[in-house]
Amino acid sequence: MHHTLSCLGTWAVLSSALLPSLAAAQAAPAPIVFQNAAVHDPSVIKVGDMFYVFGSHLAAAKSRDLMKWQQISEGVSASNPLFLNGASNVFTELAETFDWAQSTTLWAADVKRMPDGKFYMYYNACKGDSPRSALGIAVSNNIEGPYVDKGIILKSGMWGQPSHDGTIYDALKHPNAVDPHVFSDNAGKLWMIYGSYSGGIFIMAMNPATGMPLPGQGYGKRLMGGNHARIEGAYVMYSPATSHYYLFTSFGGLDSTGGYNMRVARSLNPDGPYVDAQGNDMAGVRSDPTKPLFDDASIAPYGVKLMGSFLFERKLGDTGAGIGTGYVSPGHNSAYVDPASGKHFLIFHARFPERGEQHEIRTHQLFMNADGWPVVAPRRYTGETLGAVRREFVQGDYMLVNHGKDISAAIKKSQHIALNADGTITGAVAGSWLLTGSNGIEIRLPGASPYKGVFVNGWDETAKAYVMTFSALSREGVALFGSRLLPRTEAQTVNAVAAELSLGNTSAVTANLALPTSGTRGATITWTSSNPAVISNTGVVTSLSSGDVNVTLTARIAKGSTVVIKTFVVTVRRAGGLLAHYTFDGSLADAGGIFAAGSVTGNRIDAPGGSIAYEAGVKGRAAVFNGASGVRLPNGLIASHNYSVALWLKPAALTAFSTTFFGARTTESWVSLLPMGHAGVGGASMLWSGTAWYDAGLGLNIPIGRWSHVAFTVRNGALNVYVDGSKRFAGTGFPNVFTNTSGVFALGVNWWDAPYQGAMDDLRIYGSALSDADIAALVRQ
């Protein structure tokens, strides 16, 4: 299980698919392998053949191919190797910084190799709820440390005191001394750009002999932002392809609901002025001080927005599995231009749809469009090289993402379009397209200037296939991403949708059904119910108190003139009743006879083997879990945000994370009832949900060797958890996990952790949230 509760975990994803690349063998290309690491705000430096990224919280990682990352360090602790040096550690080295910032962590670091051959880490710490910060330098002979403090070079947040420019510190106009990037310009002159929110993004001239700011600059020159505009993560890249300096920043808030997005402006000079594609001087971009704090509306129209939250949504009938591929709040990037290949890389952190605040490093290529603006490859870097494309390989169906210009938590989902052979665009948008030169694309849509960009092959992580993509920018600073779908006929399309279309377990429905209305490539699905009073044509379920009702739903799947029909028989259960009842009286059968019996598993939810014994229980007999086995229950036991689960437990041992009742929509969205939880709840029994993390600690451990009745009820996110009829937790905002009838359920096992060891009896699942009195009655029964 994902034992890291925050964003600092390492997550490895291995793909069995294969990589076409110059390095590929002649007959069998090397497999694509990603190994992910978590470094928030990754700032890149290449040493020899190794890329390193350094970020916030003293996290760092390295990679030779920008695909497989090895975590070097994470978390500001006395044992962090970047500062561990005999008796010294980060707290002793940077004590003055922590003291000034009133913090115990560090923000986005940047490391640069100076002419003396040593590595200079520009570290910084911030109080967080105010711009009280310190920014300093630590030096090492080795890129991986240990770094030795050279001292603080900038401070901010000195309320009521003179600041570096001699005036009283004013957070509306003075910078927050964090998020540095130190770079050499094309003439060899050294600069540091920095800042976050507060007074904006500033640049200072630096002394390459010392790494320190040249004297007499105060805070330096402001380049953009101010009045607490949510702009941060500045990074400058010089491109020899265009002879421009590109200033990247991230607008918005960094968390999954903050609308973080990457923007760029450019200049012929390292210290500006930087302008966007419409020629707006970014120095004029700042929030309106008369408006409430963090006024995004004043800054959203400016800068070229390269990427925000998006999802290439996998639709019914598409190749692969899952929801698709995309990012949430991608940002705080760095960039690297490879002098040998000329490739430009964008390296950033991203969160992910349905994965909460977990984040990982991502690398995408950048390409310069016809107007000299960087466009981002829509797909993650896998070694691809920009090359000539053939028209027959670029025309056809695409998933289109329009990143817009807003600062919004909304995830921009892809829409279906077709780049037709006659140059028209049809589907979700109407317009025209051109293949320009060997790989250029120009898209014309109503109400916008032409979008200019490139076609490039990319690796589709969902389809596990190499696909054509395009990325293009308009003069208004709006980015389009396209990802092509391999050609299919109408018949192939509707048949693929029909083959995948499922309503899950329809034998005991208690809540509204999510009836899909669309499939891949614009295929439509319309529904007809045989009994609209019980299930409407849109899936609204009205249970009857008189008993179960069978309803036939008919799906009409259409693409163009091709239609297929698929029908489903749905049993709507009596309102509010007991859905399933596993008594374990010598078998794993549902006593109500509605759901199928459970099946024995090995030590994981999908592992073969295992065995379940039975012994005397609270009522009749009970199931005995031996610590190496589990029970898989039927899919779709729960399919709503209103339900109750109750059971008796007698643990034989308490091991952290071992589950008793486990239910999941996906491996990223699950509910787990643990006799022993994680350290965040002091190891107490808990109801846990991930990976939109929710900890319902019970403040006690159910005892070993004695029966306890444990129950939880969920009513539209309102959660109550009971032990022996006593309410031990009450909260709101519990994740809505069981949104369809395909949820996976198990007892004693999940995909990750040691199985439960102990006995279990009388599992009851209800289609509504029981009352306190109902739960108490179950205990007394």
Next chain:
Amino acid sequence: MKHIIISLLLAACCASAHADVIGFDDLASSDTAVIADGYAGFNWTGVGVIGADAYPDSGYASGVVSGANVAFNHGGATVTISNAGGFDFVGAFFTSAWYEQELSFEGSRDGQLLYATDVSYVIDTIAPQWIELDWRGIDTLTIYNSSGTQWAMDAFTVPEPGTLALLGIAGVGWLVTRRRRHDACPVSRRSSGSRP
């Protein structure tokens, strides 16, 4: 048995008409070697030969139509097949070696483009697909692919002039056999983009 009979008929028909259905089975399998110029009267640029057993789970294995070998595009790149004296290209069976991708083709003579496909042909790793172009009088065939990965080719069919009709009859029989053998539906699609 029917497959064997029809294959024998095809072979006999081709032999009597001096047509060539090149199966690459008389060459040694190699991951790295390319086919030497002059093999079967053609120059092969970027084309290798590999045995079906070299990668059992790949399209090389599923793409064998006859014998034990298939041709493939080295490094997943574009290939050209040429004969200075000119030839007619009927078609060939293609299978993607590693995952689904697309092919397109050009036929030229004396450096002048005579034919080009303006649509792509989707090939998968499961079963060979017969792609029939019937391009006459070219001296160079260029095969492009969309993904930059390898494909397998077998039964490269280049009859002598005057045998196309006869070969077409036999080819239909072969297609029937293939359809039954693979329980799939090979699609024969004429290029719609021929240029005078």
